Amino acid sequence: MTVKKLEWIEAPTKKEKPDPNELIFGRMFTDHMFTMHYTEENGWHQPQVRPYEKISLDPASMIFHYGQSVFEGLKAYRSADNEILLFRPEENMKRMNRSNERMSIPSFNEEEMLEYIKQLIEIEKDWVPGEPGTSLYIRPFIIGTEPNLGVHPSHSYQLFVILSPVGSYYPEGINPVKIKVEKEYTRAAQGGTGMAKTGGNYSAGYNAQEKASNSGHAQVLWLDAVEKKYVEEVGSMNIFFKINGEVITPSLSGSILEGVTRKSIIELLQSWGVPVTERKITIDEVIESHREGKLEEAFGAGTAAVVSPIGAFTIDEAQYQVQDGETGELTKALYDTLTGIQTGTVKDHFNWVTEV
Amino acid sequence: MTVKKLEWIEAPTKKEKPDPNELIFGRMFTDHMFTMHYTEENGWHQPQVRPYEKISLDPASMIFHYGQSVFEGLKAYRSADNEILLFRPEENMKRMNRSNERMSIPSFNEEEMLEYIKQLIEIEKDWVPGEPGTSLYIRPFIIGTEPNLGVHPSHSYQLFVILSPVGSYYPEGINPVKIKVEKEYTRAAQGGTGMAKTGGNYSAGYNAQEKASNSGHAQVLWLDAVEKKYVEEVGSMNIFFKINGEVITPSLSGSILEGVTRKSIIELLQSWGVPVTERKITIDEVIESHREGKLEEAFGAGTAAVVSPIGAFTIDEAQYQVQDGETGELTKALYDTLTGIQTGTVKDHFNWVTEV
Ligand SMILES: Cc1ncc(COP(=O)(O)O)c(C=O)c1O
Ligand SMILES: Cc1ncc(COP(=O)(O)O)c(C=O)c1O
Numbered sequence: 001m002t003v004k005k006l007e008w009i010e011a012p013t014k015k016e017k018p019d020p021n022e023l024i025f026g027r028m029f030t031d032h033m034f035t036m037h038y039t040e041e042n043g044w045h046q047p048q049v050r051p052y053e054k055i056s057l058d059p060a061s062m063i064f065h066y067g068q069s070v071f072e073g074l075k076a077y078r079s080a081d082n083e084i085l086l087f088r089p090e091e092n093m094k095r096m097n098r099s100n101e102r103m104s105i106p107s108f109n110e111e112e113m114l115e116y117i118k119q120l121i122e123i124e125k126d127w128v129p130g131e132p133g134t135s136l137y138i139r140p141f142i143i144g145t146e147p148n149l150g151v152h153p154s155h156s157y158q159l160f161v162i163l164s165p166v167g168s169y170y171p172e173g174i175n176p177v178k179i180k181v182e183k184e185y186t187r188a189a190q191g192g193t194g195m196a197k198t199g200g201n202y203s204a205g206y207n208a209q210e211k212a213s214n215s216g217h218a219q220v221l222w223l224d225a226v227e228k229k230y231v232e233e234v235g236s237m238n239i240f241f242k243i244n245g246e247v248i249t250p251s252l253s254g255s256i257l258e259g260v261t262r263k264s265i266i267e268l269l270q271s272w273g274v275p276v277t278e279r280k281i282t283i284d285e286v287i288e289s290h291r292e293g294k295l296e297e298a299f300g301a302g303t304a305a306v307v308s309p310i311g312a313f314t315i316d317e318a319q320y321q322v323q324d325g326e327t328g329e330l331t332k333a334l335y336d337t338l339t340g341i342q343t344g345t346v347k348d349h350f351n352w353v354t355e356v
Numbered sequence: 357m358t359v360k361k362l363e364w365i366e367a368p369t370k371k372e373k374p375d376p377n378e379l380i381f382g383r384m385f386t387d388h389m390f391t392m393h394y395t396e397e398n399g400w401h402q403p404q405v406r407p408y409e410k411i412s413l414d415p416a417s418m419i420f421h422y423g424q425s426v427f428e429g430l431k432a433y434r435s436a437d438n439e440i441l442l443f444r445p446e447e448n449m450k451r452m453n454r455s456n457e458r459m460s461i462p463s464f465n466e467e468e469m470l471e472y473i474k475q476l477i478e479i480e481k482d483w484v485p486g487e488p489g490t491s492l493y494i495r496p497f498i499i500g501t502e503p504n505l506g507v508h509p510s511h512s513y514q515l516f517v518i519l520s521p522v523g524s525y526y527p528e529g530i531n532p533v534k535i536k537v538e539k540e541y542t543r544a545a546q547g548g549t550g551m552a553k554t555g556g557n558y559s560a561g562y563n564a565q566e567k568a569s570n571s572g573h574a575q576v577l578w579l580d581a582v583e584k585k586y587v588e589e590v591g592s593m594n595i596f597f598k599i600n601g602e603v604i605t606p607s608l609s610g611s612i613l614e615g616v617t618r619k620s621i622i623e624l625l626q627s628w629g630v631p632v633t634e635r636k637i638t639i640d641e642v643i644e645s646h647r648e649g650k651l652e653e654a655f656g657a658g659t660a661a662v663v664s665p666i667g668a669f670t671i672d673e674a675q676y677q678v679q680d681g682e683t684g685e686l687t688k689a690l691y692d693t694l695t696g697i698q699t700g701t702v703k704d705h706f707n708w709v710t711e712v
Contacts, residue, residue: 200556
């Protein structure tokens, strides 16, 4: 597909690039952003790169009232050869359209959208940090902008892509965390919006996350909304267990976000000949496997941390340690391989990586 | 409580007031709005009435990404004596703080907030229409404004109150509607955000509402997320059934919004000596009572319509008519009494009404 070169309005002044060792996630943004508008008459139109600046919206805009929004999150990495690499970005475009469908937001052309993102990154290429573990975080999002308090889908939307240089998730090396099994709050239910990347899913989890943090836990482990026994996700990551040599991850139930990292891990494990299964798994089965000494590894998986080893679970008052609180061997191999592919140091047999 | 008079910035030009017979819900707004800011250092501060105008926000503002927001909806009515009346506004302030708690948003002083709203309405009093069925809709809302992509509560917020003159919900007289029992999508789950008035709950329902509209239904009847058998709400209203002389409404389960209209109807019925019960009720029980000829009336209850009679249910392919599709006697009496109290034509024994 050929998309014509985007017209763009250059920012009159440029910001100073931050110290790559002092990057904090999602707090600093580059000089430009991508924007596009939707109306019923014109569909998605007016794609444009323009200066990163405040946006001006009517206080009655639907996003402020009924939460009609979707977003994505992916990263651009600088390779040792100074190329800028994206990891399976077409998966994020597809997922964004799946989120759109769930949230009654009009879909966009995925190839075109990816091309716009590449052109934006090309313009902002000096913002892609090169230090180990760093990257340029890419945040596309869509909001309903019609000024109307009626409870129905917006008739107009704005799509943005903003970019933020981010530091290493593991400045002190990959490190297992303690997580808390949440029994009271739910993140998402069958028939709800859990499979979509929409704002409301995330703020709905703040209470539980706060409770977990206050008791010394890094993340919440979410159970299903119905029976409160099936494992769903951990924080904003998918979850994997290695039990007796087999890797298990909860199947996509409708309330779980289909992670790109999750998908890649499944494919990697298959290529390595490691048994990997997507199926329902109860928290009781996890505890039971721990009791029997068969719970070998556990980790979260997502774009932010890539792989986040789980060192211990807390359920009610009981605590269960995994791998003596150390990072498991397979967990480490997955982390090294994925980050290696993402940054071009490990051969990309899968054709996952796209150069900008 | 005495709150000092708000300072305000007058709009340089005033809009023309709309034709009261052509008001569309939530599309036109008055000349001024109320705003207040929250920061950790200063708490809620800088209360102000200022011209209704676009607001300017960083594209990284948390509201655009993680949906941290709450809102309320209440109405100001013009009485025959030209007073401006509010209906139990302190209940909306309380509920807004309950929503705040669920969404990890800092609470405000309820009395003070109500006083600000009254002062705003006083300034905009000429916008309160006086024709039968019309009112001035009041929409307070709070959004997380910190520019930060971290998944955690915002450290700064803005609170707004905007006002919109609204027409009669029933320009052609109160009229029973057909509703569809939703079996696939869920609105809210136990442990989720259903008891809070937060944006994400509403856009989550668009898909189901669309499906219902396409098959000729006015609203969706929501079942519980867990067993898909308990009745929860209808559209954005609470629901009531009259079965064999007894009025039944689902008990507040955590996934149901505690409506001010619901509460008032329960209190009214009690004062009338009509048996009224808050309890779990399955859709099967409703159908069964219909089969036995005992389902006498059914209606939704909320600020927008006050009372909305249900003329028929569709479940899968089966349709069940209530009261031959006519408005029930008790439904009508509740509607007349509530709207009468709201507009000052029926004596307010309960002290529900507050003059601005
Ligand atoms: C709820 C949730 N689950 C899982 C993931 C992991 O998805 P991915 O691997 O595509 O980053 C994310 C986010 O990135 C998420 O928000
Ligand atoms: C989901 C939901 N249920 C019920 C209601 C009814 O509440 P109230 O009577 O306070 O208007 C509302 C809104 O107003 C609502 O949004």
